[in-house]
Amino acid sequence: MPMTVGPPLAATILVADDMEENREMLAAMLRNEGYRVVLAADGGEALELLATGPIDLALLDIQMPRRTGISVCREIKSKGDTRLLPVVLITGSTGPDDRMRGIECGADDFLNKPVKKEELIARVKSLLRIKQYTDELENAETVLFTLALSIEAKDPYTEGHCDRLSKLSVALGRRIGLPNDQLVALRRAGMVHDLGKTSISESILLKPGPLSDAEWVLMRKHPEVGERICQPLRSFGMVLPIIRHHHEKLDGSGYPDGLHSPAIPLTARILTTVDIYDALTTDRPYRKALSLERAFEIMRGEVKRGWWDGDLVTELEAQLRDIPVPGAPIEGAPGHLIISGEAASSWQEAHGLHI
Ligand SMILES: [Fe+2]
Numbered sequence: 001m002p003m004t005v006g007p008p009l010a011a012t013i014l015v016a017d018d019m020e021e022n023r024e025m026l027a028a029m030l031r032n033e034g035y036r037v038v039l040a041a042d043g044g045e046a047l048e049l050l051a052t053g054p055i056d057l058a059l060l061d062i063q064m065p066r067r068t069g070i071s072v073c074r075e076i077k078s079k080g081d082t083r084l085l086p087v088v089l090i091t092g093s094t095g096p097d098d099r100m101r102g103i104e105c106g107a108d109d110f111l112n113k114p115v116k117k118e119e120l121i122a123r124v125k126s127l128l129r130i131k132q133y134t135d136e137l138e139n140a141e142t143v144l145f146t147l148a149l150s151i152e153a154k155d156p157y158t159e160g161h162c163d164r165l166s167k168l169s170v171a172l173g174r175r176i177g178l179p180n181d182q183l184v185a186l187r188r189a190g191m192v193h194d195l196g197k198t199s200i201s202e203s204i205l206l207k208p209g210p211l212s213d214a215e216w217v218l219m220r221k222h223p224e225v226g227e228r229i230c231q232p233l234r235s236f237g238m239v240l241p242i243i244r245h246h247h248e249k250l251d252g253s254g255y256p257d258g259l260h261s262p263a264i265p266l267t268a269r270i271l272t273t274v275d276i277y278d279a280l281t282t283d284r285p286y287r288k289a290l291s292l293e294r295a296f297e298i299m300r301g302e303v304k305r306g307w308w309d310g311d312l313v314t315e316l317e318a319q320l321r322d323i324p325v326p327g328a329p330i331e332g333a334p335g336h337l338i339i340s341g342e343a344a345s346s347w348q349e350a351h352g353l354h355i
Contacts, residue, residue, distance in 0.1 A: 008072055010038040011128050012054060016046035016072065017061040017090070022113075026059060029117045030124070043067025047075060050082060052285065057086045057127055059111075069106050084134045086127035090115060140233055141188070148192045157207060161278055166190025166320075167275045172312070173267070175319050184266055185238035189271055192219035192239065193246050196226030220255045221249055241265045246272050251306035261309070272301075273312045277320075292320060 013035050017023045020041070026038045040046040044066035047056065056161065058076065060069035069089050077081045087106070091098040092113045099110055124210050131198075152158050169186040176187075187218060197205060204215045211219060227244040230236045245268035248254035250261035261269075280295035290298070296317045303310040 001114065003251060010034050011036060011056040013124065014038045014040060014049055014055045014058040016043065016058065016069065018042050018064045019061075022061065026115060026120070029120055033121055033122070037039045043069065043072045048074050050076065055085060056131055057088070057100045057124060059088050059090060062102070063092065070101050071323050073102070073107050074105040076129060084131070084138070091225060098240060104191070126155065128345070133292060137235055144195065144230065144233075145191045148195050149196065151194060151197050154202060156283070161282070162191045165193070165274055165280055167269065168232070169271050172270050172274060172316050175315055180197060181238060185242060186267055187268060188236065188239045188244070189242035192230060193243050193275070194222060194226065195229050195243070196222030196224065198229070199225045214219055219246075224256050238267070242268045242271050244268075248272070249307045252307060253307075265308040269309045269312055273308060273316055276308065292317075
C-alpha cells in the first residue's frame, strides 16, 4: 500500500523508485519541507497512483521494474489530463543516453544520484511554481469555455455548435498544414468565438423574426466584446484575431472592420468557413438541417459573390468527404430546403436565426 505523509493542503509529490532506501531518503527530504509524499515501488504502481488521485509533481527513477521511468514519463506526457504534470527523472548514469531519452519522452528536469537535498528542493519548488501558473491558466480557460457553453445552451438549435466548430476547425487547419500553435488557437477560438454575445439580451439572441436596425448594431458588436473579454489572457494572443474577425467577408462587407482579403487572418477565415457550414447543416426552427451537398452548393455560390475563401470551402468539403464528422449530415440525408430568396444566405444563418 502507498504511504502518504504530510500536511493535507501541501503539494503532493509522487516518488517512484524500486529501492526502498532511495524512496525513503527522497520522501524524508520532501516531508521536511512540508510536502505530501506518495510512494511507489515501481513504474506500474506509479501509474496506478497517478490514476487514483491528484499529484502535483512526479519524481521517477529511470531504472524500475514493470515500467521504467522513461516509459511512465512518456505515458504521463501523452495523456491530456496529465500532460502538464511536471516530471523529474532520476538517473544513476552520468552518460548522455538517459538524458537524451528523457528529453525525448518530455521530462521537465533531471536529478543525478546521489540526490542532493538542496538541488532536489530547488527543482521541486521551481517546477511547482510553473505548475501553479499552468493550473491558473487552465482554470481561466475553463471559465471562458463554460461561459461560452452557457450562451450556447440558451438556444436549443445551437447545441454542440462550439464543440463541433472547435474540432472541425482544427481538422481543417491541420489538413492545410498549419503549425501547432495555430491549431491550439483554433481549438480555443471554436469554443469562445461568440463569447461577446454575453452582452446581448436574450430577447435579441432568441428573436425568431428579423432584427431591427438598432438590434443589428448590438449584434454586430459581439466580436469586439468577445475579443475584449479574452484580451487579459496572454495565452489567448493568437485567439483574439479569430474572435474579432470571424464575421468578416472577403469583399469587405463583413464586420466589425470591413476587412478585405487577404487582411483577414487565415485562422479567422477557417473558423468562418466552418461556422457557415455548421449553421447550414444543423436544424433550424424553420427548416431541417441541409445535406452536405446542398450546404456546399450554397457556400460555393457565396464564394462566387466574393464572401468566402473558395480554397478553404473546397478543402473543408474534401475533409468532410474523407472523414465524415460524427453527427454531421451526409449527402442524401433527410433535410429539405424550405428557405427562399435572401433567407437562403448562409451568412444570415451563421448569425443565428435572424433572417
Ligand atoms: Fe459570431
